[in-house]
Amino acid sequence: MTNAIGELEKDATAIFLIGTNTTENHPVIGYKIRKNVRENGAKLIVADPREIELAKMADVYMQFRPGTDVALLNGMMNVIINEGLLDKEFVETRTEAYEAFAQVVEKYTPEYVSPITGVAAEDIRKAARIYAEAERASICYAMGLTQHSTGTDNVKSCCNLALLTGNLGKPGTGVNPLRGQNNVQGACDMGALPVVFTAYQGVGIEANREKFEKAWGVKLSGQNGLTLTAAINKAHHGELKALLVLGENPMVSDPDLDHVEDALDNLEFLMVQDIFLTETAQRADVVFPGVTFAEKEGTFTNTERRVQRVRKAISNRGDARQDYEILCELSTRLGYPMSYSSPEEIFEEIRTLTPSYAGITYQRLEGKGLHWPCPTEDHPGTPILHKEKFNRGLGLFHAIEFREAAELPDAEYPLILSTGRSLFHYHTGTMTRRAVALDLHQPENEIQVNPATAAKLGIIDGEMARVVTRRGNIELKARLTDIVKENVIFTFFHFSEAAANVLTNASVLDPVAGIPEYKVSAARLEKIS
Amino acid sequence: MAEEIRILLAHADQIDPAQAEDYIKVGGYKGLEKARGMTSKDLIEEVKKSGLRGRGGAGFNAGMKWSFVPPAEVKYVVCNLDEGEPGTYKDRIICEKNAQALIEGMAICGVAINAQQGYIYCRGEYPFVVDLLRKAIQSAKDVGALGDFDIEVRMGAGAYVCGEETALIESIEGHRGEPRFKPPFPGVAGLWGVPTVVNNVETFACLPYILTNGADCFASIGAPKYPGTKVLTLTGDVNNPTYFEVPTNYILSDVVYKLGGGVKNGRKFKAVQVGGTSGAFIPEQNLNTPIDFDSMSAIGAALGSGAVLVMDETRDIVDIVTRISKFFEHESCGKCNPCREGTFRCREIMEKINSGRATEADIDNLLLLARVMKRAALCGLGQAAPVPITSTIEHFGHEYRRKLLQYA
């Protein structure tokens, strides 16, 4: 997030949610948004293919066709430009490449966009006006925006919108991705990415490599590594031979599970370090028992870039070991001795190599934590980014044309299948399915279907129905609900026994981010006779 | 009935209260006209000077209440026609006989505090009054009497506590009818959080007279500190149980013996309860008291809504008070501890006494509980609920003791 979570409760006078079911997926952030709307009269704009809970209290709700985010956002920006609602001063002094962008947006009038997105032109206008006229407007998005073959374009369009109206660098504004898992932000910051070291220092840049080579005392590769989805594909082709998995479960979380299964079976060596014998671990050649958050010291970095402490509450279970110790042991046995007396010692090393974390110490994290960038020990941290200038100097507009999703409905697969999360479960369910109360409350997956669609197929509420895509099919309990439109069906991905990712598409990824298109697969629903 | 003074009910049954024209013919809406010609400050001063005090029970100076209203964009005038007190129907009578005076009074208040919208919160059991008022308001609007002032009639939820002004406001807002703590008083933050004047029907209905005849004229009627007239509703063991409008310095015994024609069936007088269910029981020796607010307070009673319930010598005080305690147990909204639990235990102990299972210690417990309720309950209901108990233990203690175990 460019801004801090607390600003959504107090500072923002308008909030635009796109592709985030905040009350279910980031519940505590959802509380804050609701409070701001109810108690301070903040305006709320919701754009989501499902009529999520917050849509009910929104000033404008736009139920758009999945995959048409760019068209919708361009439509809003068209209105803002044509009605002169843009922040001219901001655009002039703090941005560049406006002209090319404006040219592209010109044809996206609400009337043009309306048939593409399925949103009434008037609603697009209203949303644009609310967002642009607000004193401080914040955009929040989550996987609903990013899990598309056009995910990067979608995100850039949100940035365009914020740049156009000067909604950046001030309290209550910003472009705010709500990250799904507790430490996605931290994993990225720490360089658990194929192209960067810590703090997004590119591996392709000589100087960066030199710095790390010096610190680590070895020669480093400058060649970009494989993304997770690319790695699976390579394994499928037999080019990748060994995979080390640390607390991940690609056998449930990745798209097109048959494909994943074949890929893993193709490996010569699969190592899994986890707390449970996950679907992935069951296929491993060696499994190391790690520990849960309750058994470890360390830090997590949340979605607002706040680094916070994790504190050990109980000792290791059984013969399990601290995850960092396992990695150290392995490294040592591979001829590179690693030994740290504590996670804090690792953190001290991180600081020396990670400019944005340089000023953070465990001691300073006591209490409220710190927002990175925090370059020096006397720096108070940075809850709001881009205050005076952007990282690159001027904010860059991107001219983005709308592209359709990779897989569109057709006669054979007439529906759009989207996947997502439930309030009661988390990711692949490894933990929540073993949390007795959560699993008791929501023990099984479901497919959300509009009653009209169900009626056409003769499917009644609670009946098992078959969902079919080009990848495969699964049987799910039908839940009739009008929160989805007639052409959309929706299911959760937490349930390995009814895994949604049997259905999803692994062949098309966002070209930049490599994100699979979880939110749009062409699908068919069948009655099981 | 020579001793009645009729101000509010002067034209009772002579005009159609639904028709503004009828009312205008007898001099109606002159007060409003006069009010419109005054500055808001002068108007409030005039009402203050009249000495008009709230007729809903608390007896607060009306002009004073209005003067606390701070400037705001939106303000409301609310009329309390909840009239939930058993045995009280004076507000209904005022509406049925002279609805236009109420409407005019509310409009005058609107001029004084600069509000454009009024609400009448009408007791749920009075649907016919709601109809009448709606017609009357329409008629007043049709003849142009109200100007840009508008009044909406809301039907109450049927709970006694909704007559308490803040509970009434909660109820209009669509919430549970539960009192709010004060301050802030409604005058500062009332309906939907904006300044709101809440007055009783009778209070509003006095205003046209005050404006038309002048504050001094009104102030000269009745008791100097609580001037004007008061509509009383007389019930119980009297020969003539009906309503009257009397000057406020009228003596209680005259209410019973002159207006009421004395105790029914030639029986002897035992007690009178003034002010409704939460009123004190007044014994014979205190009957010589004027009915005005302060004189009543002085003998530990309250004029309240102006209900007067007479009980003859055959009445069982403890039994009556037990039934009253049931009423309060039933009507407690349940918000605050002293009242929710206290009314429940009062009823429990009263039943114990009434059925001869109690001891002197129970009476002590009752008095202790009453003291805490009076001092610590959140709203007037809980504070006043023990009054019938304490006043009867004081004046009719022997009737209690007769029922205790050790004397049985």
Added chain:
Amino acid sequence: MIKLTIDGKEIEVARGTMLLDACRQAGADIPTLCYDPDLRLAGSCRMCVVDVKGRPALVASCVAPAENGMVVQTESDDVVESRKIILELLAARHKFECPTCEKDGECKLQDYMYRYGVKESRYDGEGPHFGMEDPNPFIERDYDKCIMCTRCVRACDGITGAQAINVKDRGHHAKIAAPFDGKLADSTCVFCGQCIMVCPVGALSSKVAAGQGKPAQNKKVLTTCTYCGTGCTLELNVNNDRVVGVTSNRDENWSPVNKGALCVKGRFGWDFIHSPDRLTTPMIRENGGLRPASWDEALDFAAGKIKEIKEKYGPDSLAMFSSARVTNEENYLAQKLMRAVIGTNNVDHCARL
């Protein structure tokens, strides 16, 4: 600034200060049951009453603004008498199960009864019994312990915004309920447990934590939630080296993101920690199955395999999936292992999934 005298002590406070805060500033310990600084005021329990000179009734200090020149007594005979009677009234309908109550030791009713020496209640009649059970797996509501402070109602509305529960019925029959006395699961309840967090007594408790440790026995360890990216701070309750519950710290200085508020996963989803499925020993694949192995054996086996593959196919034939659920320190080591030790940039995690 205004001046007032509290228990003989003259103090100065800013205009608009509530009397309760003024009293506390003057060092008076005012008991409160319904008051909660983060919630809409109720002013309903009347435990915080104080004596203000010249006022006929006692004043509930939590809802009364301090006024210039007030002379206040916080423990006058009247005040103490009222508080005692209020406690006795509450005690009369309360089911005292302190020995087995989840709140034992941290219960305001207990504390105040002790403080005011209320050993028993003079009201010995019947109390209300609602005897309702909600079949949800998260929240236990014991009506016989409820003191009707409505904090749960106000937290549900004011913190979570769910508006799932409210006071139903009146007087002594009043109780906290979901709409139409229905099940919580059929209401707008999201099982965040904020109601449990604010309940001053043992009327609300966690079914997941039930019977595993009382507040006084539990050590509380402040940490960060393991689920979504919001990063809420929570307290793991530890008893005998086991996590036996989750509570939260409402101090913004310790719980900066959420101020104690949690969601259902954070508050009730912790028992996987002690799931019998937890892996407790390394395992090696043999004859198509996994068998337990010693650490040395498993680590040597893994290192051997990795070396072999690296030598045979080059470092880029290996990849690692690190995790968005492990710590920064572990992620750092994971990428360091791949980059510095194995020699490839093939490291990624599920940021996008």
